[in-house]
Amino acid sequence: MKHSRRDFLRSASALAAGAGLVSVLPSGVRAVAPSDRIRIAAIGINGMGWSDLTAMLKHPAAQCVALCDVDRNVLDKRVGELSRQGIKAKAYSDYRKLLEDKSIDAVIIGTPDHWHCLQMTDACAAGKDVYVEKPLGNSIAECRAMVAAQQRHQRAVQVGQWQRSQQHFKDAVAFVHSGKLGQVRLVKAWAYMGWMKSIPVKPDGTPPAGVDYKAWLGPAKERPFNPNRFHFNFRWYWDYAGGLMTDWGVHLLDYALLGMKAETPKSVMAAGGKFAYPDDAAETPDTLTTVYEFDGFNIQWEQAQGIDGGPYGRDHGIAFIGNNGTLVLDRGGWEVIPEKKNMEAVPRQKAVDNGLTLHTQNFIDVIQSRRLDDLRTPVQAGAHIATLAQMGNIAFRTGKKLYWDKHAGQFTDSDANQLLAAGYHNGYKLPVTG
Template identity: 30%
Template sequence: MKPIPRRSFLGSSMAAGLALGAPRLMMGAEPRSVGPNEAVRVAVIGLGATNAVGGVGGRGHQLIGRLREISGARIVALCDVDQAHLDREVKAASDHEGKVAAHTDLRRVFDDKNIDAVVIALPNHWHALATIWACQAGKDVYVEKPFSYDLWEGRQMVAAARKHGRMVQVGTQNRSSTLLRRVFDRLKGGELGAMRYAHALVYRARNGIGSVDAPTSPPSTVDYDLWCGPASNKPLMRKQLHYDWHWVWDTGNGEIGNNGIHVIDICRWALGQNQTPPRAMSIGGRFGFNDSGETANTQVALLDYRPAPLICEIRNVSVAKGADPMGRFRGQNKGVVIDCEEGYFAGDASGGAIFDRQGKKIEDIADGDSPKAMEIAHLSGFVAAVRSRQTSDLAAEALQGHLSAACCHMANVSHRLGKQASPEAIRATITGDGELADAFDRCSEALRKNGVELDATPATLGPWVTLDAKQGRFVGDFADAANELSRREYRKPFVVPEITGG
């Protein structure tokens, strides 16, 4: 990836100063130059709940472990709005880093001139404001996926990186896979002919998050107002504050933004698409859980790239017995299938295979990358970029993060604007696209095997939504409603600023 000129991306803008409550270190702050023998001083913001039901062990907690394996980085500060999480990691740090600064308010991290870079593993609704404040304070940023909470925020994040000359990397660590890079170079070289379709697969069983009849109390160790930040400070209407924010529209982006983002990013990389799709549509719903969650747990999204579109399939419902209760597509229940004129690749960063058009295996692709190795490589690239000031050291620079997140946002906007429709009505609508119709039929069959009949519990058929990439706004049918879903109302002082002069 070539370095991206600072003034090459956006023509949007930002107010001359920071909003009330922003960090005291004002925009334009000059960062310290990191010497060749000095460690990059890192703060980790958002440590995560290691014991949350349904969670994966706390993303910030995991990244701390990876950072400790990078010789060029040194953790000097930790931050979490939950005092219990902060105490846990500060205690662990005493065995590794010794004494570290500890904060419950991320603004104090940005005030600290002794911090060079931040790793942000906060809930999605905080990604933009934390990233922009960090850039304004002269700090480089590694921000977890999805890059942004909505389309508008993603554009401001990229503009902030450009305006302030910061290194900003998103945590889609598959971009650091050496195996996928080799495979995609071969496919782009025409080894299997022109690409026809890219399929992104997430067949991952989940449980519902339960339901409540009245508001519940956040943990006593949490500053709930600060946790809400840019989101509305509503009563907590679910059993668990941590992790389950993924499944509520006010703070999360559903499974497509949680795990779908990884495979969508891989597919976009394979297709060589460095732009948003011109339009998108979604078919899906929240089936079987009967819980407090709002986002889709089953979704087929078509991102209409040309000449080769991208289909993302999300399946979380699994109650059937036996092997592969949610089904497979060309032998895969995760990863990607890159379909070409003369064959296809099926696999992920750990490995896969190349097949001919009839599904006969031509070649095994082995010796893949472990998740740990990719995460270390991805963070190492970020640390290298902090030193070199070259975006070419970043495998997933800010713009790449924005484009992949935009795919998820477009699909979710279509879903949220959709209406329930019978299977027959859905098939009649999509009959002109054989790949999409096949994906819907396979999804319907997987749901049926798991006790969900779409005749009785209809799926939501979303409309086509069309995006003007230059403006970063939806146009055409449903534009007003789509744009309303693409930029939220903020609570002072947690206002994401509009950036100019990037």
């Protein structure tokens, strides 16, 4: 079964519309007194921000009190959907005004990647706990600033890498750690997205009525409005995101790192380009192979748009390739393929739970307990994997094999180090880390 991002968003929206955002409480769970509820606001509610809110409101303590979006069309639509469920939410077009509301306990950040850093650090400074979509930051420097903000203000910050809350992912990593695969020399992670077709070139134009395009751009370069760069497709432009590497790579490479207990690589190299759709409107590569070198093993990332036939017959996954066998893991389950007669096969162990629901519930539980160490994907973990993904993109953009100096926290190549920080424009500045 194929699991595209669009399928995921479509199913989440259908669930919200059909079942209502206020879910029936599980058997044995008591209602929560109004004074004990966690008041939530969502910033950026067109896609994953809305899915995150939908999942979070299944928790009996969660209460939505505000929404924010620079697209008035989206904002009015979502406010109306909540209203039909009996939920009254204030509407904001400026997230900074929303953060001034001291009654709000926590915020969801579901905006394009280039906004994550400013909004998360501002939210922490305003005393809010934060659930921020992945990738955590749009540059390595942003990741560092976000970690520093969380440490300074001691807020609960959960990154939306919900696979960390799924049991079958944990079970697969435990099997890898058992040593039964033997020496693991190569880990492959891949995303072959057949549903991602060419983006036709469109002329610049006027922003749709109700869209505050200046606010949407924020710290990104000032450019004329183009529909290809707006909403979902922002992912394929360097000004705002990092393509499939940061969209799917942070999910899958995260588990490659967890399985190998890996930190930062010694070197990284990448090759690819726009091989499938050389003349379309996107900037990021549709085809890419990236190799991360560690002591004793390599991690390899592959991506291909317009193709579903990935390794092991799966359109996405992680494969831990050992001397005794290979464990293949994806969102649907995991299995072990033996190497000759060195071990027994393990039949496919299927997924049994909903990762997004569990991940958002974990966030609310931690807000209540204030045990920040219980977060499934704390900001430090989100920064770790986002940094790895950014390293891969920097290797592609420079066309060089790059070596990482872990003590200096930078590459040994000056050209690559120019890409450690995303450019900030229009009067915005990268938050300080000190």
